[in-house]
Amino acid sequence: MPSVERSPRQLAEFLYLLTRQELKARYKGRFLGYVWALAHTFALAFVYWIAFKIIMGLDVTNYSVYLVAGMFPWVWMSVGVTSATRSFVVNALLIKEMGLAHAILPLSNVMQEMAHFVLALPAVIAWVVLAGGYDAAISWLWQIPLMLVLQVAFVYPIALGFALANAYVRDIEYLLGIGFPLLFFATPMVYPISIVPEPLHDWFELNPLHALMQSWRSLFMEGALDPAQAAYVAGWALALAAVAWTLYRKLAPRVGEVV
């Protein structure tokens, strides 16, 4: 079932409108919405700091910066994928009108969360510089945008794949609710990978999420992203994109009938 042809420019405008409308709707009547999003992540980081540093006595240099530098990209990724997974189900009406579960819907979710992340960046950078004592690097001016693109390229195929799968099998939503907290500790986000015991350690290193988060952390904490880690993520992004593309071609035309 072919959809109406749209030019890339129209698609970009549509994506912009969709994302803006969602952000507006979410924060309507909730004046502190942005502050809450920021406060939630910082509060979580604080909790982990108390639990792991104070109570368990975990010894990591600049642990608070380690947490903050990783948790914001993590929240972007996990919240983006979780909401994207529901995007075809939530927008059932829109899909029936467009005649096709358009790939742009989950992309809009990823972009919304990226907007949050970008808005949070000043606070993250302030934390890194003021609390961590790291110097702000000029190279961030091009490395941060590069990382933004890399993360979109990595996250979007996952988001699209889950959104398609969830249209057919609604359990996927629940699976993610369990999956992300699991991954949060398996990536790992709250302790350095160096303390993972030997048999597991090598497996943890293979996790592309670890490479992605490690890239962000080295960007903030060492002033430059780690080319090897970034390239590893990019490789995964390509492979995932191929899988998502295949899924999209196979599954998208019938989504309108199952949501």
Place this chain on the structure above:
Amino acid sequence: MTRDSTINLSSGRGLPQLAELLYVLVRKELKARYKNRFLGYVWALANPFAFAFVYWIAFKFIMRLEIENYSLFLITGMFPWVWMSVGVTGATRSFVINASLIRKVSLPRAILPLGNVAQEMVHFGFALPVVMAFLWFAGEIRPNPSWLWQIPALLVLQVAFVYPLALSLALANAYVRDIEYLVGIGFSLLFFATPMVYPITLVPEAYRHWFELNPLHALMQSWRSVFLQGSLEPGTAAYAAAFAVVTGAIAWWLHRKLAPRIGELV
């Protein structure tokens, strides 16, 4: 405004009818939630188990936390915690989500947050046999005859503890929507402050008595001691009960003050 007291809308709504209404509302939510889901209830069960597993890996295996029977410690706390936190979080939004019921239909409003608490209690009830089986196989703790009165007593205690919180937050959220966000942040904080994943003995001496004042700790500790030792510590349970009475009074007062107006707020 005065409404003639001899004649009011809830005439004919006795306690049995309210109980039936609660039953119908809870059944509606559960039915609607589990339509189109192959595994249905399994998810409600799998979630706390998965979390417990994650914390077990992270704390026992990676952080090398030395706690006896750590997996049992986690499981026995996790299920009542999920009941409480998911119930209260859902209840906080209940007036806003059910705006059409609030605005266009006459029903006792306080029953909506109770519905959320009851719904999560149903999940907890379904999980109980699995928790007991886990205790038996993983910890060699056989079902204890005294559980027959201890568990129902704790179920009542937890409802009495959780419902006033749920009702108050739901009322407050009708007036100030930011409460939803606060609740989400609050539970993430409380999860580690209660504490749920490490024993309170690990908390440095200097802060420990602050942690012990937390009534949630008393509630969770009551569940743990019933499951692990087969004994309900009277002091701990009484502390949680006292807290329930105080919040109950506050919630009742808030309900009287705030409930009549929410019809035009949601």
Place this chain on the structure above:
Amino acid sequence: MTHAVMCEGLWKTYQRHRPVGVKTLLLGADPPADTRFAREWALAEVGFAVPRGRSFGVIGANGSGKTTLLSILLGTVQADRGRIGLSGHVASLLELGAGFHGDLTGRENVVLYGSILGMRLAEIRRRFEAIAEFSELERAIEQPLRTYSAGMIARLGFSIIIHCAADILLIDEVLAVGDARFQAKCHQALREFRARGGTLVIVSHNMKEMTEVCDEGICLDLGRVVDSGPMAGVAARYQERMAAARPVKGGKHAER
């Protein structure tokens, strides 16, 4: 007491209470003015009384306060001042689908709405056949509600309230969606309801229907009672005014 429904001196403003955010509380910023009602009062000094067994109509332009009035009678909204008296059990149909759940079947929704209206489960089970038959949904009663048309939902809703043993029915504009034959059936059922001693307060824009169903009524304009008396006269005078007037003053205000 001879009146089944009465109210006197009802005043209502919607401007005082509104959801606020923490920012407003912290910074003390003035919340933006509520533009829903471009006047101070949603209802001003409204009063009427309906004897038992009679049918009362409320008419008026959009935003004149009709729905607010019904909500106050039902108790979902509180008046600022005034007195209300209702003697008997009340059932309402104020909004199409309110209290229903789209994922549940028609049968499950009958149980849900019946229970919300205050019926016992045994009572609902006993009357289920009658409700299903009246609604004429036939096999659709076992289908999820989201597959229903607006007319089907209205039929189901009306069937439930007419069978729920209420003494007072409050109905807002929901009969308009049914087809002419079903509307006639509803009117017949409402006549029987009143013959049993039931009392009806109904809001509608359909003057023909109102004249047919109601004995007496009032006309609201910008929250005030501008006309009252036998329904036929009130409706006729309202239509004359509507025809004579330019686009209505209150027409811009959205109705709740």
